[in-house]
Amino acid sequence: MTVYNIALIGFGGVNRALAELIAAKNQLWERDLGFRLNIVAVSDLYLGSVISPNGLDARTLVEAKFEKGGFGQLSGGSAEADNETIIKTAPADIVVEATFTNPKDGEPAVSHCRWALETGKHVVTTNKGPVAIEAQALKALAKANGVRFEYEGAVMSGTPVIRMAEKTLAGAELKGFEGILNGTSNFVLGRMEAGLDFASAVKEAQELGYAEADPTADVEGFDVRLKVVILANELLGASLKPEDVSCKGISGLSPSDIEDAAQANSRWKLIGAAVRNDDGSVTGSVAPRRLSLDHPLAGVNGATNAVSLDTELLGAVTITGPGAGRIETAYALLSDIVAIHSTGTSPIAKEAA
Ligand SMILES: NC(=O)c1ccc[n+]([C@@H]2O[C@H](COP(=O)([O-])OP(=O)(O)OC[C@H]3O[C@@H](n4cnc5c(N)ncnc54)[C@H](O)[C@@H]3O)[C@@H](O)[C@H]2O)c1
């Protein structure tokens, strides 16, 4: 039985949900997946950091009501989030990066990933910043160090769009994609259709754990722009940067725009898309579109996302599933660890006695 020691960087909704899953499902994973997870370190801007080489009890971590700097009370703990020391020195096989997404330069998460990969640790992350902005460099660094950089949860949370498209649609000749790639804005549009005002709908999305720390990223389209870059670069072989993708969000849509659409049997959706042009270049865009109710994406509601992949050999292949949510996104981290486990590339994972 393999035990993967993991270090959690960021202990908000997603990594806390991963700890919850570990507390509830480690035995099941041992039986069905052939490994279990052991949390040996946690670092969080608000709570501080802690290293425990023998492992921290996941249930206690989730249930304890820590105050600001509260990890300082634990053995091996500090009230400060000393990410660099934690990442470089904790006896972890895998660093799980789930801090805030910074859409400008991806920092400090890019550095977190670098420190981990340079010290021979796999990285799994749901953070869109490092993936959209530095994926090529981080993948090269991972390869040079014999470890993996995995990020399924960066697009459509636990719904397996990246791995599915790469592995099971290989050879289908992808020409482009369009989709609903932000759970918060899709949820907000649906709540506005039901008569709620914009600010209250955003507040609900925050309470449900869908929104970014700054929900402007969701409603102004910046989050979708990162996801368009990630999918275009990963699946269409593009080299887009966020500033290459035109971007308009949903904040300009008024209740009367929503009402007018409903009167005309249509619905507003925030669509992220990319297309390969005849000269081989790739163009990406993010904008609200008024879709007729018979459009395949018009019926995708709530925090559900969907992406329609336009392929030469199969035509459109559409993947639908959760696009946000704490547990749903924690599942993406598990799926990344399953992918690492299946290739047997862990440098230091231990066989439990
Ligand atoms: N929640 C979702 O549905 C979802 C889905 C897909 C991707 N993501 C991404 O996953 C990441 C985590 O999401 P979340 O919902 O857990 O966010 P969150 O805001 O609930 O938690 C983030 C945590 O990271 C901590 N943090 C921030 N900067 C830090 C730093 N420099 N060092 C240490 N800790 C730091 C914060 O204190 C917070 O506890 C984000 O990048 C988000 O964009 C979230």
Ligand SMILES: N[C@@H](CCO)C(=O)O
């Ligand atoms: N805030 C994002 C989280 C998933 O990336 C969303 O609502 O889609």
